[in-house]
Amino acid sequence: MSIEDNKPAAGDPSLGLDEETSSSPASAEASEGVEIFIPEGESKVPEIAALKEKVGAGEEKVKELSEKLKESHERLLRAAADLENFRKRWVKEKEEIQRYGIEKLLKDFLPIQDNLERALDHAKNGDDFDSLRQGIGMTRKLFEDSLARHGVRSFTSVGRPFDPRLHEALQQVTSREQAPNHVVSEVVKGYLLHDRLARPALVIVSKGATEASDESEPPDATPVEADQAQKGVRNTHQKTEPS
Numbered sequence: 001m002s003i004e005d006n007k008p009a010a011g012d013p014s015l016g017l018d019e020e021t022s023s024s025p026a027s028a029e030a031s032e033g034v035e036i037f038i039p040e041g042e043s044k045v046p047e048i049a050a051l052k053e054k055v056g057a058g059e060e061k062v063k064e065l066s067e068k069l070k071e072s073h074e075r076l077l078r079a080a081a082d083l084e085n086f087r088k089r090w091v092k093e094k095e096e097i098q099r100y101g102i103e104k105l106l107k108d109f110l111p112i113q114d115n116l117e118r119a120l121d122h123a124k125n126g127d128d129f130d131s132l133r134q135g136i137g138m139t140r141k142l143f144e145d146s147l148a149r150h151g152v153r154s155f156t157s158v159g160r161p162f163d164p165r166l167h168e169a170l171q172q173v174t175s176r177e178q179a180p181n182h183v184v185s186e187v188v189k190g191y192l193l194h195d196r197l198a199r200p201a202l203v204i205v206s207k208g209a210t211e212a213s214d215e216s217e218p219p220d221a222t223p224v225e226a227d228q229a230q231k232g233v234r235n236t237h238q239k240t241e242p243s
Contacts, residue, residue: 108146115139151194157183157201166190168200175206182206 119135122128147153157167162181167190175184183203190201 105146105150108149109143112139112143112146115142147191152191152198154189154191155201157186157190157203159183162203162205166197166200167203167205169205170202171204172207173204178206180206 115135116139119132119139122135123132144154155166159178160183162169162183167183170187173184175182178184182205183201184206185204186201187204188199188202191198
């Protein structure tokens with residue numbers, strides 16, 4: 001038997017070593033140049049946790065804003081309801097003012113009505129006209145005081161310059177007593193309500209000297225003329241009143 005025959009065959013399992021054991025140094029050398037990779041999922045775990053934290057904070061913020069929006073909506077609904085109730089109360093109060101606003105004025109005028117009725121009864125049963133005239137004068141004074149309590153007062157026009165804001169001219173006459181464009185007589189008295197004109201005074205105004213020389217008119221307005229002008233004003237008012 002030769003020495004070559006005693007050599008074990010390659011891959012003989014009886015030796016207890018395989019080809020891998022015989023080639024282990026080469027494998028070790030090869031493994032030194034291999035890179036170990038970490039999976040991408042493991043590297044993004046902190047970022048995912050941070051995103052979850054941000055999402056949770058966002059949800060809390062959304063919940064907080066939703067509650068605030070709900071509270072604001074409820075306050076808006078209550079304000080709208082209060083405004084509607086205020087509008088209804090205002091309409092009701094306005095109707096009451098229009099219906100019962102003259103109650104105080106009426107209470108002041110009722111005594112005047114009572115005095116007029118008593119004056120009429122006295123005129124039917126007696127001939128004491130002096131007492132009747134005195135009673136009517138007292139009634140007129142009571143009426144003027146009642147008007148004054150409500151801010152109504154008359155103003156004097158005779159002898160004053162004609163003012164279109166306060167006066168309404170019915171006629172122009174020549175006058176020796178009044179200067180041109182001055183009020184000679186007052187047909188209907190004017191009244192003010194506080195600082196506002198309630199009714200203009202109907203007056204007769206004096207002419208200038210040049211106008212008086214061109215026209216032939218009586219020098220002064222006689223009481224008869226003034227009375228006729230007043231009657232004409234009364235007839236005009238009666239015609240304009242609704243039937």
